[in-house]
Amino acid sequence: MTKHPGDGPAALSVPAPPRSSPRGRRALLRAALGGTAALGAGAVLAPAAAVAAARPVGPRPTTPAAALRELARGNGRWRSKHQAHPHESAADRVAALSGQHPFALVLGCVDSRVPPELVFDQGLGDLMTVRSAGQVLDEAVLGSIAYGVLELGIPLVMVLGHQSCGAVAAAVAAEESGERPPAHIDYIAERIRPVIDRGHTGPARVDTTITANVRHVRGLLAAEPDLRARVAAGRLAIVGARYELGSQRVHRVARGGVSARPAAGTGR
Numbered sequence: 001m002t003k004h005p006g007d008g009p010a011a012l013s014v015p016a017p018p019r020s021s022p023r024g025r026r027a028l029l030r031a032a033l034g035g036t037a038a039l040g041a042g043a044v045l046a047p048a049a050a051v052a053a054a055r056p057v058g059p060r061p062t063t064p065a066a067a068l069r070e071l072a073r074g075n076g077r078w079r080s081k082h083q084a085h086p087h088e089s090a091a092d093r094v095a096a097l098s099g100q101h102p103f104a105l106v107l108g109c110v111d112s113r114v115p116p117e118l119v120f121d122q123g124l125g126d127l128m129t130v131r132s133a134g135q136v137l138d139e140a141v142l143g144s145i146a147y148g149v150l151e152l153g154i155p156l157v158m159v160l161g162h163q164s165c166g167a168v169a170a171a172v173a174a175e176e177s178g179e180r181p182p183a184h185i186d187y188i189a190e191r192i193r194p195v196i197d198r199g200h201t202g203p204a205r206v207d208t209t210i211t212a213n214v215r216h217v218r219g220l221l222a223a224e225p226d227l228r229a230r231v232a233a234g235r236l237a238i239v240g241a242r243y244e245l246g247s248q249r250v251h252r253v254a255r256g257g258v259s260a261r262p263a264a265g266t267g268r
Protein backbone atom coordinates (compact mmCIF):
# COMPACT_ATOMS: atom_id res chain seq x y z
CA MET A 1 0.00 0.00 0.00
CA THR A 2 1.26 3.43 -0.79
CA LYS A 3 2.65 5.25 2.20
CA HIS A 4 1.15 8.67 2.66
CA PRO A 5 3.45 11.12 4.36
CA GLY A 6 0.53 13.00 5.83
CA ASP A 7 -0.88 9.86 7.37
CA GLY A 8 0.72 10.54 10.70
CA PRO A 9 -0.42 11.73 14.09
CA ALA A 10 -2.54 14.84 14.14
CA ALA A 11 -2.54 14.98 10.37
CA LEU A 12 -5.64 17.12 10.38
CA SER A 13 -4.75 19.40 13.22
CA VAL A 14 -4.22 23.10 12.83
CA PRO A 15 -2.40 25.62 15.00
CA ALA A 16 -4.33 26.73 18.04
CA PRO A 17 -6.61 29.59 17.02
CA PRO A 18 -8.03 32.32 19.18
CA ARG A 19 -10.37 30.74 21.73
CA SER A 20 -13.31 32.87 20.67
CA SER A 21 -13.44 34.17 17.17
CA PRO A 22 -15.81 36.97 16.29
CA ARG A 23 -19.08 35.49 15.31
CA GLY A 24 -20.42 36.57 11.98
CA ARG A 25 -23.70 38.24 11.37
CA ARG A 26 -25.12 34.96 10.15
CA ALA A 27 -24.08 33.21 13.34
CA LEU A 28 -25.75 35.92 15.36
CA LEU A 29 -28.83 35.54 13.25
CA ARG A 30 -28.81 31.83 13.96
CA ALA A 31 -28.66 32.53 17.67
CA ALA A 32 -31.46 35.05 17.37
CA LEU A 33 -33.57 32.43 15.68
CA GLY A 34 -32.98 30.04 18.52
CA GLY A 35 -31.06 27.54 16.46
CA THR A 36 -28.18 27.37 18.88
CA ALA A 37 -30.37 26.56 21.86
CA ALA A 38 -29.67 22.84 21.74
CA LEU A 39 -26.11 22.88 20.52
CA GLY A 40 -24.71 21.81 23.84
CA ALA A 41 -26.93 18.77 24.02
CA GLY A 42 -24.18 16.48 22.77
CA ALA A 43 -22.89 16.24 26.32
CA VAL A 44 -25.65 13.88 27.32
CA LEU A 45 -25.02 11.45 24.52
CA ALA A 46 -21.71 9.84 25.27
CA PRO A 47 -21.82 6.42 26.91
CA ALA A 48 -19.67 6.06 30.00
CA ALA A 49 -16.86 4.37 28.13
CA ALA A 50 -16.56 7.29 25.76
CA VAL A 51 -16.92 10.17 28.19
CA ALA A 52 -13.22 10.94 28.18
CA ALA A 53 -13.21 11.19 24.41
CA ALA A 54 -16.45 13.08 24.09
CA ARG A 55 -16.51 16.46 22.48
CA PRO A 56 -16.36 19.49 24.71
CA VAL A 57 -19.75 20.99 25.38
CA GLY A 58 -20.26 24.06 23.31
CA PRO A 59 -21.66 25.53 20.15
CA ARG A 60 -20.75 24.23 16.75
CA PRO A 61 -17.68 25.79 15.14
CA THR A 62 -18.24 28.98 13.21
CA THR A 63 -14.79 29.53 11.70
CA PRO A 64 -12.85 27.48 9.15
CA ALA A 65 -10.08 26.64 11.62
CA ALA A 66 -12.46 25.61 14.36
CA ALA A 67 -14.46 23.48 11.94
CA LEU A 68 -11.31 21.70 10.80
CA ARG A 69 -10.29 21.07 14.39
CA GLU A 70 -13.66 19.52 15.17
CA LEU A 71 -13.41 17.23 12.16
CA ALA A 72 -9.94 16.19 13.33
CA ARG A 73 -11.21 15.51 16.84
CA GLY A 74 -14.13 13.52 15.50
CA ASN A 75 -11.89 11.44 13.26
CA GLY A 76 -9.70 10.80 16.27
CA ARG A 77 -12.68 9.48 18.21
CA TRP A 78 -13.59 7.27 15.26
CA ARG A 79 -10.08 5.89 14.92
CA SER A 80 -9.77 5.18 18.62
CA LYS A 81 -13.25 3.63 18.73
CA HIS A 82 -14.30 6.16 21.34
CA GLN A 83 -17.07 7.80 19.41
CA ALA A 84 -19.25 10.32 21.22
CA HIS A 85 -22.17 9.85 18.80
CA PRO A 86 -23.13 13.50 19.30
CA HIS A 87 -26.46 15.05 18.46
CA GLU A 88 -28.55 11.92 18.26
CA SER A 89 -30.75 12.37 21.33
CA ALA A 90 -34.48 12.92 21.40
CA ALA A 91 -33.83 16.57 22.28
CA ASP A 92 -31.55 16.96 19.26
CA ARG A 93 -34.23 15.51 17.01
CA VAL A 94 -36.73 18.02 18.29
CA ALA A 95 -34.23 20.87 17.97
CA ALA A 96 -33.69 19.92 14.33
CA LEU A 97 -37.21 21.09 13.61
CA SER A 98 -36.13 24.71 14.04
CA GLY A 99 -33.52 24.60 11.30
CA GLN A 100 -30.07 23.38 10.42
CA HIS A 101 -26.69 24.89 11.17
CA PRO A 102 -24.04 22.46 9.93
CA PHE A 103 -20.45 23.55 10.56
CA ALA A 104 -18.80 21.73 7.65
CA LEU A 105 -19.68 20.48 4.22
CA VAL A 106 -18.03 17.25 3.14
CA LEU A 107 -17.96 16.45 -0.56
CA GLY A 108 -17.20 12.76 -0.57
CA CYS A 109 -17.46 9.61 -2.62
CA VAL A 110 -20.55 7.41 -2.58
CA ASP A 111 -18.45 4.52 -1.26
CA SER A 112 -20.33 2.76 1.53
CA ARG A 113 -17.15 2.47 3.58
CA VAL A 114 -16.68 6.22 3.89
CA PRO A 115 -19.80 7.79 5.42
CA PRO A 116 -18.71 11.25 6.64
CA GLU A 117 -20.91 11.27 9.72
CA LEU A 118 -19.26 8.07 10.91
CA VAL A 119 -15.62 8.77 10.09
CA PHE A 120 -15.88 12.22 11.70
CA ASP A 121 -18.14 11.07 14.56
CA GLN A 122 -20.75 13.74 13.94
CA GLY A 123 -24.48 13.70 14.37
CA LEU A 124 -27.74 15.25 13.37
CA GLY A 125 -27.27 18.70 11.85
CA ASP A 126 -23.48 18.72 12.16
CA LEU A 127 -22.41 18.04 8.59
CA MET A 128 -23.85 18.75 5.21
CA THR A 129 -22.76 15.88 3.00
CA VAL A 130 -22.69 15.88 -0.76
CA ARG A 131 -21.65 12.61 -2.34
CA SER A 132 -20.97 11.48 -5.87
CA ALA A 133 -18.82 8.64 -7.18
CA GLY A 134 -15.23 9.85 -7.06
CA GLN A 135 -16.64 13.10 -5.58
CA VAL A 136 -16.85 14.45 -9.12
CA LEU A 137 -18.59 17.73 -9.78
CA ASP A 138 -21.65 18.41 -11.84
CA GLU A 139 -24.25 21.16 -11.65
CA ALA A 140 -26.29 19.38 -9.01
CA VAL A 141 -23.22 18.90 -6.82
CA LEU A 142 -22.11 22.51 -7.33
CA GLY A 143 -25.60 23.77 -6.57
CA SER A 144 -25.72 21.70 -3.40
CA ILE A 145 -22.37 23.05 -2.23
CA ALA A 146 -23.39 26.59 -3.09
CA TYR A 147 -26.53 26.15 -1.01
CA GLY A 148 -24.56 25.02 2.00
CA VAL A 149 -21.96 27.76 1.78
CA LEU A 150 -23.91 30.74 0.51
CA GLU A 151 -27.29 30.12 2.12
CA LEU A 152 -26.33 28.33 5.33
CA GLY A 153 -22.97 30.03 5.85
CA ILE A 154 -20.94 26.84 6.29
CA PRO A 155 -17.31 27.89 6.94
CA LEU A 156 -15.52 24.74 5.73
CA VAL A 157 -15.75 22.62 2.59
CA MET A 158 -13.74 19.42 2.62
CA VAL A 159 -13.19 17.40 -0.56
CA LEU A 160 -12.74 13.88 0.78
CA GLY A 161 -11.24 11.18 -1.39
CA HIS A 162 -10.40 7.75 -0.10
CA GLN A 163 -8.11 4.78 -0.44
CA SER A 164 -9.26 2.10 -2.91
CA CYS A 165 -11.77 4.34 -4.66
CA GLY A 166 -13.66 2.23 -7.18
CA ALA A 167 -14.68 5.24 -9.24
CA VAL A 168 -11.07 6.24 -9.75
CA ALA A 169 -10.11 2.64 -10.45
CA ALA A 170 -12.84 2.46 -13.08
CA ALA A 171 -11.60 5.65 -14.72
CA VAL A 172 -8.06 4.32 -14.81
CA ALA A 173 -9.24 0.96 -16.18
CA ALA A 174 -11.23 2.70 -18.92
CA GLU A 175 -8.22 4.77 -19.86
CA GLU A 176 -5.98 1.71 -20.03
CA SER A 177 -8.41 -0.53 -21.90
CA GLY A 178 -9.85 2.10 -24.19
CA GLU A 179 -13.32 0.78 -23.44
CA ARG A 180 -16.06 3.11 -22.26
CA PRO A 181 -17.68 2.22 -18.95
CA PRO A 182 -21.38 1.37 -19.20
CA ALA A 183 -24.22 3.83 -18.98
CA HIS A 184 -23.68 6.92 -16.86
CA ILE A 185 -20.53 5.55 -15.25
CA ASP A 186 -18.83 6.96 -18.30
CA TYR A 187 -19.71 10.46 -17.13
CA ILE A 188 -17.89 9.83 -13.85
CA ALA A 189 -14.84 8.37 -15.59
CA GLU A 190 -14.63 11.32 -17.96
CA ARG A 191 -14.51 13.75 -15.03
CA ILE A 192 -11.57 11.85 -13.53
CA ARG A 193 -9.70 11.08 -16.74
CA PRO A 194 -7.82 14.44 -17.00
CA VAL A 195 -6.03 13.83 -13.71
CA ILE A 196 -5.01 10.20 -14.22
CA ASP A 197 -1.40 9.80 -13.15
CA ARG A 198 0.81 8.98 -16.13
CA GLY A 199 3.89 8.32 -14.05
CA HIS A 200 2.79 5.13 -12.31
CA THR A 201 1.21 1.82 -13.21
CA GLY A 202 -1.01 -0.71 -11.46
CA PRO A 203 -2.39 -0.03 -7.97
CA ALA A 204 0.06 2.82 -7.44
CA ARG A 205 -1.46 4.58 -10.42
CA VAL A 206 -4.93 4.33 -8.96
CA ASP A 207 -3.70 5.53 -5.58
CA THR A 208 -1.84 8.57 -6.87
CA THR A 209 -4.79 9.42 -9.09
CA ILE A 210 -7.06 9.35 -6.05
CA THR A 211 -4.94 12.08 -4.50
CA ALA A 212 -4.68 14.00 -7.76
CA ASN A 213 -8.44 13.89 -8.13
CA VAL A 214 -8.95 15.36 -4.66
CA ARG A 215 -6.57 18.15 -5.52
CA HIS A 216 -8.30 18.72 -8.85
CA VAL A 217 -11.82 18.92 -7.41
CA ARG A 218 -10.65 21.19 -4.61
CA GLY A 219 -9.07 23.47 -7.19
CA LEU A 220 -12.23 23.60 -9.24
CA LEU A 221 -14.27 24.57 -6.21
CA ALA A 222 -11.73 27.17 -5.15
CA ALA A 223 -12.04 28.76 -8.58
CA GLU A 224 -15.79 29.23 -8.26
CA PRO A 225 -16.24 33.02 -8.00
CA ASP A 226 -18.77 33.02 -5.17
CA LEU A 227 -16.75 30.56 -3.12
CA ARG A 228 -13.48 32.32 -3.89
CA ALA A 229 -14.88 35.58 -2.57
CA ARG A 230 -15.77 33.90 0.72
CA VAL A 231 -12.31 32.40 0.98
CA ALA A 232 -10.75 35.81 0.34
CA ALA A 233 -12.89 37.27 3.10
CA GLY A 234 -11.70 34.62 5.55
CA ARG A 235 -15.18 33.19 5.95
CA LEU A 236 -14.55 29.91 4.14
CA ALA A 237 -11.80 27.35 3.70
CA ILE A 238 -11.83 24.70 0.99
CA VAL A 239 -9.53 21.81 1.78
CA GLY A 240 -8.67 18.47 0.25
CA ALA A 241 -8.30 15.30 2.30
CA ARG A 242 -8.10 11.52 2.05
CA TYR A 243 -9.57 8.79 4.19
CA GLU A 244 -7.44 5.68 4.54
CA LEU A 245 -9.53 2.56 4.97
CA GLY A 246 -6.71 0.75 6.74
CA SER A 247 -5.94 3.29 9.45
CA GLN A 248 -9.33 5.05 9.35
CA ARG A 249 -7.37 8.28 9.40
CA VAL A 250 -8.31 11.38 7.44
CA HIS A 251 -5.33 13.47 6.40
CA ARG A 252 -5.00 16.63 4.42
CA VAL A 253 -4.03 16.72 0.77
CA ALA A 254 -2.07 19.89 0.11
CA ARG A 255 -2.63 21.78 -3.09
CA GLY A 256 0.83 21.04 -4.46
CA GLY A 257 1.25 17.51 -3.15
CA VAL A 258 0.37 15.22 -0.29
CA SER A 259 1.19 17.18 2.81
CA ALA A 260 3.77 15.75 5.15
CA ARG A 261 2.36 17.92 7.89
CA PRO A 262 -0.87 19.84 8.10
CA ALA A 263 -0.79 23.16 6.37
CA ALA A 264 -0.27 26.10 8.66
CA GLY A 265 -3.81 27.35 8.83
CA THR A 266 -6.85 25.94 7.19
CA GLY A 267 -5.70 25.48 3.64
CA ARG A 268 -6.98 28.70 2.24
Ligand SMILES: [Zn+2]
Pocket (backbone or CB within 6 Å): 109, 110, 111, 133, 134, 162, 164, 165, 166, 167, 168
Ligand atom coordinates in the same frame (compact mmCIF):
# COMPACT_ATOMS: atom_id res chain seq x y z
ZN1 LIG B 1 -14.76 6.14 -4.08
